Amino acid sequence: MLQIYNTLSKEKQPFTPIVKNKVGLYVCGITVYDLCHMGHARTYLSFDIVLRYLRHLGFEVKYVRNITDVDDKIIQRAQQNNETPGELTQRTITEMHADFAALNLLKPDVEPRVTTHMPEIITVIERLIDKGYAYQSSTGDVLFKVNAYEGYGKLSKQDLSQLVSGIRVQTTSDKHDPLDFILWKGVKEGEISWASPWGEGRPGWHIECSAMNHKHLGEHFDIHGGGSDLIFPHHENEVAQSCCAYDTPYVNTWMHTGMVQINNEKMSKSLDNFFTLRSVLEKHDAETLRFFLMSAHYRSQLSYSQENIDQARASLERFYTSLRDVKANVDVEMSYGGYLAKFEAAMNDDFNMPVAVAVLFDIVKDLNKLDSNSDEAKDTAGALRHLGKILGILENEPEQFLQGDLSQDLTAQIEALIAKRIQARTDKNWASADAIRDELSALGVILEESKTGTTWRKA
The missing domain is CATH 3.40.50.620 (HUPs)
Structure with missing residues (x-):
């Protein structure tokens, strides 16, 4: 209750x-x-x-x-x-x-x-x-x-x-x-x-x-x-x-x-640490900010800092990366895997959002162990999507979140460089592959390589 x-x-x-x-x-x-x-x-x-x-x-x-x-x-x-x-x-x-x-x-x-x-x-x-x-x-x-x-x-x-x-x-x-x-x-x-x-x-x-x-x-x-x-x-x-x-x-x-603090100090115009929502949204994507705002219990103090924002972004990247290669089953039963019961137990305890988010991390751990093409993976991903939506997160496509709102030309340039790097690695031209990685890094791109291939996300 x-x-x-x-x-x-x-x-x-x-x-x-x-x-x-x-x-x-x-x-x-x-x-x-x-x-x-x-x-x-x-x-x-x-x-x-x-x-x-x-x-x-x-x-x-x-x-x-x-x-x-x-x-x-x-x-x-x-x-x-x-x-x-x-x-x-x-x-x-x-x-x-x-x-x-x-x-x-x-x-x-x-x-x-x-x-x-x-x-x-x-x-x-x-x-x-x-x-x-x-x-x-x-x-x-x-x-x-x-x-x-x-x-x-x-x-x-x-x-x-x-x-x-x-x-x-x-x-x-x-x-x-x-x-x-x-x-x-x-x-x-x-x-x-x-x-x-x-x-x-x-x-x-x-x-x-x-x-x-x-x-x-x-x-x-x-x-x-x-x-x-x-x-x-x-x-x-x-x-x-x-x-x-x-x-x-x-x-x-x-x-x-609870109140928002800035680097563990009270937010105040007199202390010159007063931030409008608009100015923060100009620096950070909205979903990262939303996730950060739910990272502490609603009644407690919340400290706004670059470190805490970066941590929120890293958490969301972990969620979206786990969803990247899985076609989530949108019709999965809400009670699937016992995740809902744990989630509701947290939220029923005075809307304990940090504990509820911990349940989502548990789902990600389970999902990452599964074959992305299996029905179990699709159902697990569906459960993650369902519970995320109750918190107002994980509603974007993984590629959209991870790669950002880049121009079509820049996206094409990145994809072309990745293709060249894959070919260089195939040809065992390691110097060329490393140079292309550096070029991609300069564009703000992080490569992620696995047995299934190479993907990328915005740094």
Whole structure:
């Protein structure tokens, strides 16, 4: 049975959906003022595999991932660029979709935007005011009364007496309590705004998710996810406002991903080690990056380094090399060879991707021992392909992955040189064969010779 570590309880718990065989999954999306970074890639790749595995188990999953398209950073960046917030966000959303498609992320079933959910946001705030959990300050802001909710701090395990800073809102002079957080910001000159019962303004950061997941998943749903940096204050505030607005448990299971480090240091612009997903994809193929991102358990820290990327590439080359000369049986039974049971045992243990990947390595060991033309080899290769697909890998043709996206002319040149080298070896002209190998090496080609012949891959 699937067990998931719940941030709320701080332990692994058996997963049982609220409605049999159906799962509501909400993941906090990106504030679209710039290109996605490696931290985003790690979080959304992790939940992409969660989504794929839940569907593999037979659950009907409704996946909602929001877009924050109005925010202080968006307004500031648009002003710097001399464009409207709408122009900025539309461009960055297009770039985000391109990056996510390259990484082979499945599209969410619903991708709501803050700017298209103002009526829902206003409705939630009205409920909180009517129930005595929110108030309007003299500055025009509407704030949530933290002390009115007894459960505040239960998700992040924070002590209210120790919480005096760290809230991602600007402090106002007439807060009832320093911890109260903004639900609605009164309009400032020159900023984008919407009409509301409290005057022109725009939503605060936290209220948007409560309103959007309530609309698309209901008042009480199964799984809410995001990066661990969102546990406090964002998700803590979500719990407070949603539970108070609707008198429900809100979310059963909270999942959070670990942070990405750069060479074992925190990724930060101030440390000059901040990488966008786009810049990394320009240096490394997308499948290698995807494999790297699943190389550590989703809750642990992940260190981005050239060494770790190279290791990920080498692992995929090993997989694809084993598949190279085998016609995989796509109709093989999923339970073939007992591999599925081991794979599911790993994934059922809080989506333990590294252990699941180890099962794929076991398959490769078995496959490499077999005659590539045998039915057993074809079935084993089929099992490798099936399990790889659940993780979103091994969906390319081996030659395409190993040889890369080279021009037709360069590929023809390489093939011609290999043919010349084979002839030189046949003629026992070792000097010529070695010279051709050096020439191929200069082109970035690695030769692989076996009893069945010579193949090559891109270095």
